[in-house]
Amino acid sequence: MKLIIGLGNPGAEYEYTRHNMGFMALDCFAKKHNLTFWVENKFKAMISSVCFNGNKALLIKPLTYMNLSGESVIRVMQYYKIDVADILVISDDLDSPLGRIRIREKGSSGGHNGLKNIISHIQTEEFKRIKIGIDRNEQIPVMDWVLKKLTEEERSLIQPSLEKVGEAVEEFIKGESFYKISSQYSMNHI
Numbered sequence: 247m248k249l250i251i252g253l254g255n256p257g258a259e260y261e262y263t264r265h266n267m268g269f270m271a272l273d274c275f276a277k278k279h280n281l282t283f284w285v286e287n288k289f290k291a292m293i294s295s296v297c298f299n300g301n302k303a304l305l306i307k308p309l310t311y312m313n314l315s316g317e318s319v320i321r322v323m324q325y326y327k328i329d330v331a332d333i334l335v336i337s338d339d340l341d342s343p344l345g346r347i348r349i350r351e352k353g354s355s356g357g358h359n360g361l362k363n364i365i366s367h368i369q370t371e372e373f374k375r376i377k378i379g380i381d382r383n384e385q386i387p388v389m390d391w392v393l394k395k396l397t398e399e400e401r402s403l404i405q406p407s408l409e410k411v412g413e414a415v416e417e418f419i420k421g422e423s424f425y426k427i428s429s430q431y432s433m434n435h436i
Contacts, residue, residue, distance in 0.1 A: 248303035248419050249328045251319055253337040253360040255393075256292075256309045262401060264380035265392040267338035268360075269307050271378065274405075275412035276305065283307060289325070290318045296419065303419040304328075315360040316367030323368065330368060334418050335375045336411060337361060338392065342379030344400060345407040349414065349428040350375050374424055376411055376431075378404070407433065 254260065254269030262270070276283065276294055283292040283305070292307040304326065308318035319335075322328065337360055342348055352372045355362035365371050383391050396404070414431040418424065 247326055247328055247332065248301065249319075249322060249326070249333045250303055250305045250415055250419070251315070251333065251335045251364075252305070252307050253312060253315055253335065254307060255311050256307070260393070262395050263393050264396060265312060265338055267378040267380060267404075268336040270404075271336045271376070271408050271411040271415075272305050272307055274408040275415055278409075278412055281305070285309070289321045291322065293322075298416060298420045301419050301421055312360040312363075314363055316363035316365070319364050320367040330370055330373050333373050334415065335361065335364060335373060336415075337375065337377055338380045339377035340380055340382050340388065340392065342377065342381070344379050344381040345404040345433070346379035347407055347410060347414075347431060347433040348377040348379070349424075349432045350377070351424060351428070374418070376414060378407055378411060 252268030252272035254266035260266055279296055281294045281296055283294045286293045290310050294305045296303050306322055308315045310317050337358055339348060351374055354371055355365055410431055414427050417427050
């Protein structure tokens, strides 16, 4: 079984903020495949499931707030005995232009608190990730920037990226080689 984790912060006040790219990507994927999320308190997450060609996957949106995302991830991994090789984390990327998709086999947190917390809980950096660019604004402090809502124009600009991420997630669930997914779905610009 695969585990797809979309990172973000729960609650209406965080909806469509730059930090919620992981949530937005999973919501886009769920809409395309007519999936619904439900709250699973024991996992501290919103959860859904999907199956492609007999390959099952759980989709989770941690409800712990970004900085504690690992609490939710480790609970799901332990409960379902999911191997680290079968997890894929979707997050925002401050160091990439808006909408740019970067797909990585492993890596450091890059200063991202959600990734940092997952690494500390699962005790490895060796997990797959998809990062969606949110750009950076030197005039605005990082914390304010990542919690800033996207404008309508920015939301329509990133929509194709969110759809592409969904296609990459589907290929991952189907068991496609991650190298092939990375070369096919990484985007330098939108």
